Amino acid sequence: MPTRALSTAGASALVDALARHGEPAWRARQLQDAIWQPFVSDFEGMLQLPAALRRELAAEFEFSSVVVDTEMLADSGATIKLLCRLGDGQTIETVAMETPAGADSRRRSTVCVSSQVGCAVGCPFCATGHMGLRRNCTAAEIVDQVRAAAGVLHGRGLGPVTHIVYMGMGEPLANAAATLESLSVLTRNGGISARRITVSTSGVVPGIEQLAASGMPVTLAVSLHAATDELRDRLVPINRTYSLGTVLGTASRYAEQSGRRVSFEWCLIGGVNDSIEQAEGLRDLARRAQAHINVIPMNRIEGSPWGPPEPAVARRFLGALRGARVTVRDTRGGDADAACGQLRADLEARRILRPDGTLSPPRVPARA
Numbered sequence: 001m002p003t004r005a006l007s008t009a010g011a012s013a014l015v016d017a018l019a020r021h022g023e024p025a026w027r028a029r030q031l032q033d034a035i036w037q038p039f040v041s042d043f044e045g046m047l048q049l050p051a052a053l054r055r056e057l058a059a060e061f062e063f064s065s066v067v068v069d070t071e072m073l074a075d076s077g078a079t080i081k082l083l084c085r086l087g088d089g090q091t092i093e094t095v096a097m098e099t100p101a102g103a104d105s106r107r108r109s110t111v112c113v114s115s116q117v118g119c120a121v122g123c124p125f126c127a128t129g130h131m132g133l134r135r136n137c138t139a140a141e142i143v144d145q146v147r148a149a150a151g152v153l154h155g156r157g158l159g160p161v162t163h164i165v166y167m168g169m170g171e172p173l174a175n176a177a178a179t180l181e182s183l184s185v186l187t188r189n190g191g192i193s194a195r196r197i198t199v200s201t202s203g204v205v206p207g208i209e210q211l212a213a214s215g216m217p218v219t220l221a222v223s224l225h226a227a228t229d230e231l232r233d234r235l236v237p238i239n240r241t242y243s244l245g246t247v248l249g250t251a252s253r254y255a256e257q258s259g260r261r262v263s264f265e266w267c268l269i270g271g272v273n274d275s276i277e278q279a280e281g282l283r284d285l286a287r288r289a290q291a292h293i294n295v296i297p298m299n300r301i302e303g304s305p306w307g308p309p310e311p312a313v314a315r316r317f318l319g320a321l322r323g324a325r326v327t328v329r330d331t332r333g334g335d336a337d338a339a340c341g342q343l344r345a346d347l348e349a350r351r352i353l354r355p356d357g358t359l360s361p362p363r364v365p366a367r368a
C-alpha cells in the first residue's frame with residue numbers, strides 16, 4: 001500500500017523519488033503539473049510519464065487521500081455537495097459551487113473544504129458541533145478535497161476552481177499546522193491566489209496569530225453570531241476562552257498585517273440573535289473594524305429548535321445594519337447542518353444590502 005501523500009510531497013521529495021527510479025529532475029515538473037490536472041484521476045492518467053514510472057510512483061505515493069463517495073446536486077446543478085471518504089473510513093463534506101458572472105464580478109467556482117472530522121467548538125446550533133471532534137484532517141486531505149472537487153467540476157463541464165473557502169466541517173485554526181501547510185500547497189502548487197482563499201474561524205486567537213505570521217494574505221472570516229460576550233458565550237462556546245474583545249483585537253491586527261479586510265459572519269437565528277440591539281452591536285463592531293458583514297439566515301433543521309427568523313424580523317435586523325457593508329446570503333440547496341459550515345452554503349445567491357436598506361435581487365445561476 002502506498003503511504004506517502006502525493007499532493008503535499010515537496011519538490012525535493014519528488015525529485016528524490018524520481019532519481020531513485022533513474023529519472024531526471026525535470027520530470028518532477030511534469031509530475032507536479034499532472035497532479036493538478038482536473039482530468040487526471042489516477043497515476044494511469046498521467047500520460048506524459050512513462051508507463052513503468054507511473055506504476056513505480058503508484059506503489060510509493062497515494063494519488064489522493066480522499067475518495068468521492070457521493071455527489072449530491074442542488075440549485076439546478078450549480079452546487080455539488082460531495083461526501084468524501086478518507087483512508088480510515090471517516091467521511092467529510094466538501095462543496096463545489098458555481099457562481100455566474102455578475103455586472104461587477106467574474107464567474108467563480110468555489111470549493112468549500114472541511115478541516116476536521118467533526119468539531120470540538122460545540123456551537124449548539126451546528127450539526128458538526130454535535131458530532132464532537134473525531135480527528136483533524138491532514139494537510140493532504142484538505143488539499144485533496146480541492147483536487148477531487150476540481151475533477152468533479154471538470155467532469156460536469158464546470159470550473160476551473162477560482163476560490164477556496166475553509167468553511168466546511170471543523171475549525172480550521174484549531175488544526176492550524178495542517179491548515180497552514182494546505183494553504184501553502186494550494187497557493188504554491190495549486191495555482192490559487194491567497195487573495196482568493198478565505199479561512200473562517202470561530203475565534204481561535206493563537207491560530208489567527210499563526211496565520212498572520214505565515215504572511216499568506218488570505219481573507220479571514222470571523223464567525224461572530226453575537227455582538228455581546230453574554231450571548232456569544234452561549235452560541236460560540238470558545239468565546240469563554242477567547243472573548244469578543246480579544247478576538248476582534250487579534251482580527252484587527254490580522255487585517256493590518258495582511259492588508260486584507262476581515263469579514264464577520266452572522267448566522268441569523270430566529271429569536272436568538274435577531275434583535276435590534278444585536279444588529280446595532282454588530283454594525284458598530286463592523287464599522288470599528290472596517291469589516292464586511294455576511295448575514296446567513298439559518299435554514300430550518302428538521303427536529304431542531306433552531307431556525308430562521310420571521311421575514312419581517314429579518315428585514316428589521318437588516319435595516320438596523322444600514323451604513324455597514326453587508327452581504328446577505330440566500331441559502332439554497334436545502335443544506336442546513338452547519339454554521340461556519342452554513343457558509344459552505346455559499347450555495348447561495350448573494351444579495352447586497354443597498355444604502356437605502358433594500359436588497360439587490362439574487363444572482364440566478366447561469367447553468368441549469
Ligand code: SF4
Pocket residue numbers: 119120121122123126127128129130168169170171202338339340341
Ligand atoms: S459552527 Fe463551526 S466552529 Fe461551531 S461547532 Fe460548527 S463547525 Fe465548529
